[in-house]
Amino acid sequence: DLIPPYGGTLKDLRLDAATAESVKADAVDYPSWDLTDRQLCDLELLANGGFSPLEGFMDQRDYDGVVSDMRLADGTLWPVPITLDVSEAFATTLQAGDRVALRDPEGVILAILTVSDLWRPDHEREAERVYGTRDPAHPAVTWLREQSHPVYVGGRIEALDLPGHYDFTHLRLTPAALRERFQRNGWRRIVAFQTRNPMHRAHVELTFLAARQAEANLLIHPVVGMTKPGDVDHYSRVRCYEHVLHKYPEQTTALSLLPLAMRMGGPREAVWHAIIRRNYGCTHLIVGRDHAGPGKDSQGEEIYGPYDAQDMVTRYADELGIQMVPFRMMVYVQERAGYAPIDEVDESTETVMNISGTEFRRRMREGLEIPDWFGYPEVVEELRKTFPPRAKQGFTLFFTGLSGSGKSTIANAVMVKLMERGGRPVTLLDGDRVRKHLSSELGFSKAHRDLNIRRIGFVAAEITRNGGAAICAPIAPYSATRQAVREMVESANGGFLEIHVATPLEECERRDRKGLYARARAGQITGFTGIDDPYEAPEMPELRIDTTDCSVEEAAQQVLLKIEAMGFMDLQ
Ligand code: PPS
Numbered sequence: 001d002l003i004p005p006y007g008g009t010l011k012d013l014r015l016d017a018a019t020a021e022s023v024k025a026d027a028v029d030y031p032s033w034d035l036t037d038r039q040l041c042d043l044e045l046l047a048n049g050g051f052s053p054l055e056g057f058m059d060q061r062d063y064d065g066v067v068s069d070m071r072l073a074d075g076t077l078w079p080v081p082i083t084l085d086v087s088e089a090f091a092t093t094l095q096a097g098d099r100v101a102l103r104d105p106e107g108v109i110l111a112i113l114t115v116s117d118l119w120r121p122d123h124e125r126e127a128e129r130v131y132g133t134r135d136p137a138h139p140a141v142t143w144l145r146e147q148s149h150p151v152y153v154g155g156r157i158e159a160l161d162l163p164g165h166y167d168f169t170h171l172r173l174t175p176a177a178l179r180e181r182f183q184r185n186g187w188r189r190i191v192a193f194q195t196r197n198p199m200h201r202a203h204v205e206l207t208f209l210a211a212r213q214a215e216a217n218l219l220i221h222p223v224v225g226m227t228k229p230g231d232v233d234h235y236s237r238v239r240c241y242e243h244v245l246h247k248y249p250e251q252t253t254a255l256s257l258l259p260l261a262m263r264m265g266g267p268r269e270a271v272w273h274a275i276i277r278r279n280y281g282c283t284h285l286i287v288g289r290d291h292a293g294p295g296k297d298s299q300g301e302e303i304y305g306p307y308d309a310q311d312m313v314t315r316y317a318d319e320l321g322i323q324m325v326p327f328r329m330m331v332y333v334q335e336r337a338g339y340a341p342i343d344e345v346d347e348s349t350e351t352v353m354n355i356s357g358t359e360f361r362r363r364m365r366e367g368l369e370i371p372d373w374f375g376y377p378e379v380v381e382e383l384r385k386t387f388p389p390r391a392k393q394g395f396t397l398f399f400t401g402l403s404g405s406g407k408s409t410i411a412n413a414v415m416v417k418l419m420e421r422g423g424r425p426v427t428l429l430d431g432d433r434v435r436k437h438l439s440s441e442l443g444f445s446k447a448h449r450d451l452n453i454r455r456i457g458f459v460a461a462e463i464t465r466n467g468g469a470a471i472c473a474p475i476a477p478y479s480a481t482r483q484a485v486r487e488m489v490e491s492a493n494g495g496f497l498e499i500h501v502a503t504p505l506e507e508c509e510r511r512d513r514k515g516l517y518a519r520a521r522a523g524q525i526t527g528f529t530g531i532d533d534p535y536e537a538p539e540m541p542e543l544r545i546d547t548t549d550c551s552v553e554e555a556a557q558q559v560l561l562k563i564e565a566m567g568f569m570d571l572q
Pocket of ligand 1: 408
């Protein structure tokens with residue numbers, strides 16, 4: 001028979017259709033809470049039994065036990081808090097016994113929570129105990145500090161529905177559905193592979209070896225809920241997994257997606273992953289190097305040791321009831337023309353080859369070759385669509401400088417030259433156009449200027465994401481706001497070039513094309529940048545141009561050369 005779920009029974013919290021209908025009718029009058037992305041993921045795994053034996057969001061006793069000793073109040077091993085965090089304002093409307101409608105972002109009621117208790121957790125202590133650190137480089141620590149609401153609400157869940165998904169629906173098997181499939185196919189021993197990254201040859205070799213060692217079938221079980229910020233998006237990854245699935249012998253391997261919100265909690269998270277996989281019917285879990293690792297702390301030190309997760313899973317092996325298949329790093333051994341775990345290689349006689357994640361990303365970014373021994377061509381090709389080489393990526397040119405410094409003029413010239421060249425759609429967002437079409441209701445207070453620049457940043461990031469060139473030319477007097485725009489654009493898989501048009505104030509004022517400086521000096525305009533309002537000059541722009549002794553042609557050429565030097569243009 002299949003392995004029983006953790007705690008004995010699969011806690012599928014969904015009501016039957018008839019009950020759901022009547023509960024839903026009552027629920028329209030309940031106070032309601034719009035679930036955050038992370039809460040949606042947690043709710044899905046509570047509702048479908050992936051978090052068995054939990055029957056709802058933790059109450060304070062369970063939470064305290066989990067935080068202090070990884071145990072629920074009844075003694076069951078459980079490593080990570082599953083809590084519903086709400087705002088102070090919402091919490092004050094609630095008391096024990098109340099029923100709350102939990103909604104998805106569209107307002108659909110997914111579940112009813114019956115409040116058991118409310119409390120204000122100590123987030124610092126949670127960080128320290130659960131993640132073993134208070135370092136802000138740990139994403140879960142920063143999440144607790146900056147994103148978690150201050151009050152936790154405990155209570156049982158009755159689920160009306162699972163969160164809706166429209167992507168890869170054929171691959172989103174619930175624990176019950178996956179178990180059913182294992183049953184049907186006669187699979188009894190199943191080794192699960194947890195991943196949040198695209199899979200290359202090393203991963204396939206590793207999982208194949210693990211399945212063979214365990215004499216088990218293999219489940220590729222990637223996380224598609226929330227992973228580490230900056231990871232490859234799950235759409236691209238799942239397309240890669242689908243390619244990889246064909247590499248295994250037929251009928252031996254399955255692929256299913258796990259809607260988990262990872263915490264990057266290393267050892268504790270590995271124990272959690274083991275529990276979840278057991279609920280999904282797996283008997284084994286592969287735990288490799290640095291499992292669910294958050295990376296380095298702000299001093300550049302690893303937050304967890306590379307094999308801490310393996311140690312912790314080993315310590316609790318009996319209680320978990322799922323076996324760990326530990327794995328060392330897989331490396332390519334040139335003499336063997338194949339892969340082997342690093343601890344089985346004699347590096348004095350054999351040549352080991354590996355491409356780190358960082359190096360892989362660099363090669364992708366620069367459009368360099370990825371050798372066949374490392375990656376499958378189909379996977380590399382798939383990733384190249386998501387991460388095209390620079391010459392095919394979008395970018396944003398962000399001109400900043402005083403009024404009359406020449407920003408718009410240069411921006412216009414650059415736009416025309418880019419259009420003349422072709423190959424990328426170009427959009428000009430200069431100060432005047434933006435103030436007419438996007439920000440017509442805004443003035444020149446600090447708050448309004450910030451809002452104006454953020455709007456420009458939002459639009460520029462979208463243009464960049466879609467492979468276009470956005471040319472912005474506002475004054476953008478504040479460094480912090482410009483930095484925010486840079487981050488928005490860079491996280492849109494594209495380039496950001498800040499160009500400081502550094503024409504000195506005296507020269508801008510001497511030209512005074514619009515007559516605004518004269519009016520500002522006369523006190524007819526107040527809060528004028530450079531006169532009685534600040535301009536914080538960029539410290540490290542990609543390019544600085546003073547137009548005092550430089551023609552528009554020359555300035556535009558400098559910009560084009562910079563674009564070229566940064567790799568955003570190719571030989572034609
Ligand atoms: S900001 O600060 O980035 O939001 O400004 P921006 O959207 O680029 O708008 C600047 C243009 O608005 C005119 N203008 C002023 N500029 C600065 N300060 C004050 N108080 C002000 N009032 C009106 C001015 O024409 C700017 O255009 P440019 O093209 O920069 O000369």
